Amino acid sequence: MIVVMQARATDQDIENVVGQIRDLGLQAHVSRGTERTIIGVIGDERLIRKERLALLPHVDDVIPILKPYKLASREFKQENTVVDVAGVRIGGKAVIIIAGPCSVENEEQIMATAELVKAAGAHLLRGGAYKPRTSPYAFQGLGPDGLKLLAKVREKTGLGIVTEVMESSEAEIVAEYADMVQVGARNMHNSKLLRSLARINKPVLLKRNFSATLNEFLMSAEYLLSGGNSRVVLCERGIRTFVDYSRNTLDLNIVPAVHQLSHLPIIVDPSHGTGRQDLVLPMSLAAIAAGADGLLVEVHPHPAEALSDGEQSITPEMFQTLVQQVRAVAQAVGRL
Ligand code: PEP
Ligand code: MN
Numbered sequence: 226m227i228v229v230m231q232a233r234a235t236d237q238d239i240e241n242v243v244g245q246i247r248d249l250g251l252q253a254h255v256s257r258g259t260e261r262t263i264i265g266v267i268g269d270e271r272l273i274r275k276e277r278l279a280l281l282p283h284v285d286d287v288i289p290i291l292k293p294y295k296l297a298s299r300e301f302k303q304e305n306t307v308v309d310v311a312g313v314r315i316g317g318k319a320v321i322i323i324a325g326p327c328s329v330e331n332e333e334q335i336m337a338t339a340e341l342v343k344a345a346g347a348h349l350l351r352g353g354a355y356k357p358r359t360s361p362y363a364f365q366g367l368g369p370d371g372l373k374l375l376a377k378v379r380e381k382t383g384l385g386i387v388t389e390v391m392e393s394s395e396a397e398i399v400a401e402y403a404d405m406v407q408v409g410a411r412n413m414h415n416s417k418l419l420r421s422l423a424r425i426n427k428p429v430l431l432k433r434n435f436s437a438t439l440n441e442f443l444m445s446a447e448y449l450l451s452g453g454n455s456r457v458v459l460c461e462r463g464i465r466t467f468v469d470y471s472r473n474t475l476d477l478n479i480v481p482a483v484h485q486l487s488h489l490p491i492i493v494d495p496s497h498g499t500g501r502q503d504l505v506l507p508m509s510l511a512a513i514a515a516g517a518d519g520l521l522v523e524v525h526p527h528p529a530e531a532l533s534d535g536e537q538s539i540t541p542e543m544f545q546t547l548v549q550q551v552r553a554v555a556q557a558v559g560r561l
Contacts, residue, residue: 226266226273227288227301234262234283242281249273252451256302261285265301267451292486294443296450297457302488308428308456311385311404313348315458316490319561320551321519323387323430323492324544325351327534328364329371337526339378341541346548349405350375350384351521355391356533357411364532372402379404387430387521393421400425410434410462410497413445423452430521432460432494439479443487459483459491460521461512463498472500472537475508480515492519496537502528505539506547513554522547 228242239255242264246253251268266273270289279287290300307316315321324347329335339350354371356364367374375386385404390396391412399406405428412418413434422429429449433442442459449457461480463473475498483491493512495505509520525531525538539547555561 226270226275226278227290227295228264228266228278228284229286229288230262230264231283231285232261238281238283239264242278242284245278245281246273254296254451258304263301265290265296267295292443293440294447294487296455297443297446297487297489299486299488304488306455306457306488306490308458308490310349310387310428310458313385315492316518318559320513320517320555321348321492322346322522322548322551323349323351323519324522324524325387326525326531327496327523327538328353328356328532329367329374329388330364330532332374332377334526335374335378336381338524338541339382339384341526342524342544343382343384345541345545346552347384347544348519349387350378350382351387351407351523353389353407353533355389355395355399357389357391357409358533369398372399376402390418390422393418396421396425400427403427405430405458408432408445413437413442416445416448419445419448420452423449423454425454428456428458429454430458430460430492432462433464433476433479435463435465435473437464439482439486442479443483446487446489457489458518459487459489460494461491461498461517462494462521463500471498471504473498475499475512477508477511477515477517480512480517484516490518492521493517494521496521496523496534496539500537502537502539502543505537506543506550509547509551510554513551513560514558516558520551 254265356366495508
């Protein structure tokens, strides 16, 4: 349920409504817009009668939200959410490109990649220190040492850092180093991890699980929002289908579908979405044409030598071309 306050409602009127909601054991989420304040009622709505709120001073309307996700819905918040990551705004007019290697491997590799992607026009640097790998024998990431290298690279290049957290016990240390914390596809359903990331003061990049429905994806975002972290960016990274020519099937349908249903920004990861270096550029362009707010792209100075995901990593030269072409498509669809 959402309570829409009249434009002339005072802070006292808003407090009054919030108090009534809390007295019933429900949560109130206050969203102050430029013109109006909207209060979301979170919890079992059957506990509250609509009239009880509708008749309070300067309440304009009380509207039920029919979707299972509330705070993530457009019904709750009409204007697009813009998430600030180290001064880079995701969800605004500009298309944002996050680039870097799958894994942080060593200082030379991460520093060189960062400098090259920055020169080509990347806005933020990605790189995993904690890696979710299919095989227990594969490279698992450098852990805290990887985080320290990322911090060093940020210091030198000024690029904000996006890096993955795999479990709640590591949330604090990853958040200490990262400018944006990534939840990987395998962890999208991990509600305990989502709850712990709801309490950190860092934006979250939430990747879609490869078998998640749109509803499940937005419900995972709801865990973050309802737990108090409103800085959430969604990421489509491909789903499992019957096709065998690509690692996953990039579900670009979800981009405009999310924009209809939610105010949250959504970016696209064509690297994991295709698993193929040669498909990354065309699918990046398609993603921007479909309305994505940005891209997450794996770039490695020597893809053949990468310790993870080399087959889908593009070279810095390819990335340069990608940025130029993405800019052209962005302009064609009214973005920057
Ligand atoms: C990654 O971004 O390197 C990654 C592991 O992605 P996903 O969680 O989408 O598989
Ligand atoms: Mn990867």
